[in-house]
Amino acid sequence: MNPEAEVAITEQEIQELVKNQRQYFRSNATLPVEFRIEQLEKFRDLIHRYEDELYAAIDKDFGKSKYHTQLTEIFPLFEELEIAIKNVRKWVKPRKVSTNLLNQPGKSYIVPEPLGVTLVIGAWNFPYNLSLVPVIGSMVAGNTTILKPSELPAETSRVMAKLINENFDPNYLRVVEGAIPETTALLNQRFDKIFFTGSPQVGRIVNQAAAPHLTNVTLELGGKNPALFAEDAAVDVGVKRLIWSKFVNSGQLCLAPDYVLVHKSIKDRVLERMVHEIKKHNYSVENKNFVRIINARNFDRVAALIDPDKVYYGGETNREERIIQPTVMHNVSVDDAVMQDEVFGPIIAVLEYETLDEAFEIIKSFEKPLAGYLFSNDKTTKQRFLSEIPFGSGAINDAVMQITNSNLPFGGVGNSGMGRYHGEYSFECFSHLKSILEKANFFESDLKYYGHSDTQMKWIRALS
Template sequence: MNISDLIKLQKEFFIKGDTLEYSFRLKNLVSLRNEILKREKDIEEALYKDLRKSSFESYMTEIGLVLEEINYHIKNLKKWMKKKKVRTSISQFPARSYIYHEPLGICLIMAPWNYPINLVFMPLIGAISGGNTAVIKPSAYAPNCSNIVREIIESIFCKEYVAVIEGGRKENEKLLEEKFDFIFFTGSISVGKLVMEKASKNLTPIILELGGKSPTIIEKTADLKLAAKRIAFGKILNAGQTCVAPDYVLIDKSICQLFTKYYVEYIKEFFENDDYKNFPKIINKKHFNRIIKLIDSEKVVFGGEYSEENLIIYPTIIHENDFNSRIMNEEIFGPILPIIEYEDIEECIEYINSKPRPLALYLFTNSSEIEEKIIKRCSYGGGCINDTLVHITNNKMGFGGIGESGIGQYHGEKSFEAFTHPKAIMKKFNWLDLPMRYHPYNEKKSKLVRFFIK
């Protein structure tokens, strides 16, 4: 079946109205959860084949987060679907006002390769909760995960409701030529711009979850040892192939040497017993070669080694002193950590604000004054104080970028809101009809209008 025919089928299915019912949405959320649990080992195997992810990392960053999100939606969906009453102004008495969240319709979900399970199913959960149909396009760079996603979807959903289109650039282009009611895209900034351009032709609403260079600031009051441990965790998770990974470190000059020492100690502690057995690989040769070219051997203070045969780049620290270097002007998306010293926190603020707004920012400090200053004066999607990455695991907060790092938010209730339209309804009662709004207008009516509307 070609893509146009599939979308036509989904539109016909959506118009029937089955997806509007709470029972329908709940049943399909439960089916998705049960199938993921049933295929957990198959998912882990696919993640290992595509990215060399360990069973532990696969569950922690992909399967577990998806299950947690589904359970959160199952628990809260009925509440989210209820009409939300709002106050009505006295000028419209007698009336009631409420907001009804209606489905957007036929949704396109385009997922990337770096978290090929998480970033397919997390938005799909919102699409199902919101009462939509969905066409899913997994990344061709993670073929084993793409295949398992297709198998899971086809085993529980009819294609008129949720369908998977596999393939590469050709399929992406065909999908973007079609008219959807909503597009949810996760990926690079360059492709995000293309998606936005294509969507604009049909005035299709979009959410873009992109990336960029997420900074980490280490201020002199920080718990340095713990900072090193948590930054190392955030940088090497998925071999650095994480859109919210700490991209580079800005550190107070007085503590730079000690931080480097602690960071190296933790990398050795993490891997000395298994010789990087549980360390993921870079997704393909193209990305491997791109990252290798970012390593300036003269600036390497730890690491710098790699295995071309296995597509593994080992954790590396670079002491950088040039803000104009290539590594400081390109999203790394790998386990290389550039460290730049500063003398005054204002230097960090000035530098960060001179660049496109990042998806995340991490600040390590025990100073509430510094914390408030960075939060107020630096613009970014979201982040952590004294940790990395973990803000995205709280489904009671939205996740998303700002500016070049993205448009819109999802996770938890924000996912339900992302895939629905808040339709505003005012219900007027017939037992009283105030005459002041009707012609003919006169001075008395003018005074009444001014009394009620101000």
């Protein structure tokens, strides 16, 4: 933690905070749409006001440029806020659905309602985006929220705490800084919703902590995301898009392609274009288009995955500066160290295949990934990829960019997570959709009442 941060919060203080937020929620203060809009607009204005501090903090933690922070952190926040402010009046309205004949005369509808007191546990790799976008979803749904940012990027944690804790009622919205003890104390409390972004290993711990309270949980995790280059792939533009998506944030991105399956007929060309694109961009911290690995522990883990005998390009490391240069490995097999877990760093492993069946078997030998990418224009190949390969979200002839469309839900499947958010899906993520049947009083059929006959049962079956 940042040594200048405030003294760690005690478990008793956390209990009191949760208790006060629950009382505030039960007062119905967060229910009115105008209140939600007012708080969202205030949040938007605060991000504008603190924008320079947000840039400075993340630069200290990562060496991340203002441009990349805008692109991957700040602009997505503004987009989510504008979508929420613009649409919340529509989202909170009851949603009419059809009513079956058995329940006529009557009407059916769905009423969205907030869940209550929520806990958002953010991730370190995109600390603003992955902490505050879920918070926006909780706010627009009408909940109270406690945010626990990752302690690894200490400066960004500090500035988020400053932005929120100095400007919002703690009974409504509060940041709790800290590390494992504070997170553990938070997870010991009963929440109505927990939203966690991080690794599958920690996701299991969060899920176990929520289970005794039967708390609704959304887990945004990760996995080994495949990128498959089919024989007909448009290599030049495909590799250009692939390289950007892999090395943005130095590969510390849960949606980044983790390994690349390349048809043997185009392997050499793909490798050459990879090196061309890397050299063209001249990735470096000095050029502000590359960032440091978050800490020494993660540096050591990622650097250990580099097999010098399989390096096609790159491979240089600097532990003191926590920098690993963009690295392409080839002649990789599924048994290599780089294929045993999610890389989460600037290393891309290239595997060769001959048939789609062979490539699909490799992908399916791993847990279901957060993302899957295909580079092909062949109709049959696209159809097979989408129907046979499970993954959370993906793209065809691109990578990562699906996250920029708020009309698409973002989330994992199986080991890569559960639940979804972004745009209206964030509202639904932090809401309960309450089903209602409303019956008229002027008529009541006797079909459902006792004294059943075969004829009655035939009518019930027909009307259901």
